Amino acid sequence: MQPFLAHPFDSDRLHEECGIFGAIGVADASNFVALGLHALQHRGQEAGGIVAHDSEQGFNSAHRFGYVRDNFTKTDVMATLPGPLAIGHVRYSTAGTKANTAIRDVQPFFGEFSMGGCAIAHNGNITNAAALRRELIERGSIFQSSSDSECIIHLMARSIQRNIPERMKDALRRVEGAFSVIAMTRTKLIGVRDPLGVRPLVLGKLSDDGFVLASETCALDIIGAEFVREIDPGEMVVISKGKVETSRPFGPSQGRFCIFEHVYFSRPDSIIGGRSVYETRRQIGVELARESPVEADLVCPVPDSGTPAAIGFAQESGIPYGMGIIRNQYMGRTFIEPTDQIRNMGVRLKLNVNRALIRDKRVILVDDSVVRGTTSRKIKDMIIDAGAAEVHFRIASPPTAWPCFYGVDTPDRDKLLAAQMTPEEMREWIGVDSLAFVSLDGLYRAVGEAKGRNRKCPQYCDACFSGDYPVAPFDQLERGFQMKPGSESTVNEAAE
Ligand SMILES: O=P(O)(O)OC[C@H]1O[C@H](OP(=O)(O)OP(=O)(O)O)[C@H](O)[C@@H]1O
Numbered sequence: 342m343q344p345f346l347a348h349p350f351d352s353d354r355l356h357e358e359c360g361i362f363g364a365i366g367v368a369d370a371s372n373f374v375a376l377g378l379h380a381l382q383h384r385g386q387e388a389g390g391i392v393a394h395d396s397e398q399g400f401n402s403a404h405r406f407g408y409v410r411d412n413f414t415k416t417d418v419m420a421t422l423p424g425p426l427a428i429g430h431v432r433y434s435t436a437g438t439k440a441n442t443a444i445r446d447v448q449p450f451f452g453e454f455s456m457g458g459c460a461i462a463h464n465g466n467i468t469n470a471a472a473l474r475r476e477l478i479e480r481g482s483i484f485q486s487s488s489d490s491e492c493i494i495h496l497m498a499r500s501i502q503r504n505i506p507e508r509m510k511d512a513l514r515r516v517e518g519a520f521s522v523i524a525m526t527r528t529k530l531i532g533v534r535d536p537l538g539v540r541p542l543v544l545g546k547l548s549d550d551g552f553v554l555a556s557e558t559c560a561l562d563i564i565g566a567e568f569v570r571e572i573d574p575g576e577m578v579v580i581s582k583g584k585v586e587t588s589r590p591f592g593p594s595q596g597r598f599c600i601f602e603h604v605y606f607s608r609p610d611s612i613i614g615g616r617s618v619y620e621t622r623r624q625i626g627v628e629l630a631r632e633s634p635v636e637a638d639l640v641c642p643v644p645d646s647g648t649p650a651a652i653g654f655a656q657e658s659g660i661p662y663g664m665g666i667i668r669n670q671y672m673g674r675t676f677i678e679p680t681d682q683i684r685n686m687g688v689r690l691k692l693n694v695n696r697a698l699i700r701d702k703r704v705i706l707v708d709d710s711v712v713r714g715t716t717s718r719k720i721k722d723m724i725i726d727a728g729a730a731e732v733h734f735r736i737a738s739p740p741t742a743w744p745c746f747y748g749v750d751t752p753d754r755d756k757l758l759a760a761q762m763t764p765e766e767m768r769e770w771i772g773v774d775s776l777a778f779v780s781l782d783g784l785y786r787a788v789g790e791a792k793g794r795n796r797k798c799p800q801y802c803d804a805c806f807s808g809d810y811p812v813a814p815f816d817q818l819e820r821g822f823q824m825k826p827g828s829e830s831t832v833n834e835a836a837e
């Protein structure tokens with residue numbers, strides 16, 4: 342048997358995307374970026390990078406595998422990133438070489454143009470990246486990485502505009518899919534969101550001249566920045582010398598923010614669209630308890646993301662709440678899983694049962710989602726092992742039946758449990774007494790849409806649940822992906 346091997350790409354979250362942060366107008370901006378990225382680590386744990394600019398030393402960069410705290414706290418690394426302007430990225434790959442992430446795929450990416458350099462950090466996924474890459478290579482571009490995000494730099498290089506923000510606009514008008522981008526030139530910090538605003542991006546203020554851009558508000562809190570506002574879907578801001586200029590490069594569009602950010606990705610202490618993520622998750626639990634009540638003795642969260650929904654479920658149902666599953670907080674980087682025996686231990690390394698609390702009880706387990714079903718099945722085994730009398734699963738999202746092509750690392754349809762089975766078949770496969778998911782309308786109510794989902798014009802991107810993709814996933818269609826019959830009409834026309 343091989344020994345456990347430390348492996349930099351294994352992460353303790355199963356589904357991630359990326360986090361981005363930028364700072365301008367502050368001494369040693371890279372220190373602010375490192376702190377901001379640390380607060381965004383839950384969005385990506387494979388690798389991180391920072392680019393900084395200093396008037397004497399020009400652009401400098403550092404790209405590393407692993408956690409921010411292990412790399413960007415070291416004085417020898419941070420000393421190489423001086424200057425009042427810096428951006429950074431924490432990555433979980435959605436494109437490019439996935440089996441063995443290469444350092445060349447780690448962002449930010451950098452390009453040198455006739456008017457100066459530019460670094461970009463991208464959260465999201467470009468749905469026509471393969472087509473763009475083919476076209477760009479045919480026209481002479483030399484790609485350095487296998488990442489979708491690199492297309493943006495090459496498209497900028499081909500633009501005839503005279504300044505970098507205009508080149509970015511040209512480039513991003515050719516790009517389809519989801520992109521929140523933070524970029525920097527020698528003197529400017531730039532933030533852009535795609536026309537649907539699928540991924541988040543917020544603006545914060547540190548001082549008269551000091552501004553930051555971040556994926557989530559929790560990254561403002563860590564550095565004491567004041568929240569100014571969210572960048573709007575389809576908006577570009579250019580920040581320089583204490584001024585924030587705004588423009589709308591893509592014309593009018595209706596936002597379709599990712600509803601799964603509320604369910605799972607974002608940190609519960611972040612505020613999205615004026616709503617606390619924690620409160621939204623608690624409210625999902627309330628909806629779930631109303632929609633799918635069950636007699637039981639104990640409500641237990643599957644930590645961490647299931648916790649606020651379990652609190653809401655317990656409050657609404659009046660059933661006592663208890664920590665029946667305990668998370669090992671030192672899980673951190675996990676281990677490579679070289680044998681089946683070790684692979685099966687996977688969940689136990691992170692989660693263990695509080696036997697004394699569970700024994701002989703009818704237990705309701707609340708988790709935020711079922712994707713492949715691996716977690717639910719293993720947790721059920723542990724709970725039964727610990728002597729529970731009954732096990733009921735309540736899931737704080739609808740069945741995940743469709744892959745995300747907008748920046749989340751969900752597996753292909755054939756690995757999504759809900760794409761293969763009905764809820765009753767899933768219940769049987771997991772092996773629990775009952776299983777229920779919050780309805781799509783219940784989820785919409787929990788995020789503040791009192792009337793639920795607008796079927797003609799959904800307020801959010803919920804493609805992973807509904808199969809209604811707001812942007813046609815061009816590359817995937819070329820590879821043979823079949824959209825839900827009739828769902829072409831759900832593609833957001835305003836975004837085209
Ligand atoms: O059906 P599966 O493919 O097993 O995926 C679903 C699980 O993945 C997430 O857990 P994760 O450990 O990533 O996140 P958390 O610690 O934030 O709850 C989620 O909370 C579910 O428990």
Ligand SMILES: NC(=O)CC[C@H](N)C(=O)O
Nearest residue numbers: 358359434435436464465
């Ligand atoms: N999850 C993300 O936002 C990833 C960004 C980009 N598509 C990459 O693979 O690096």
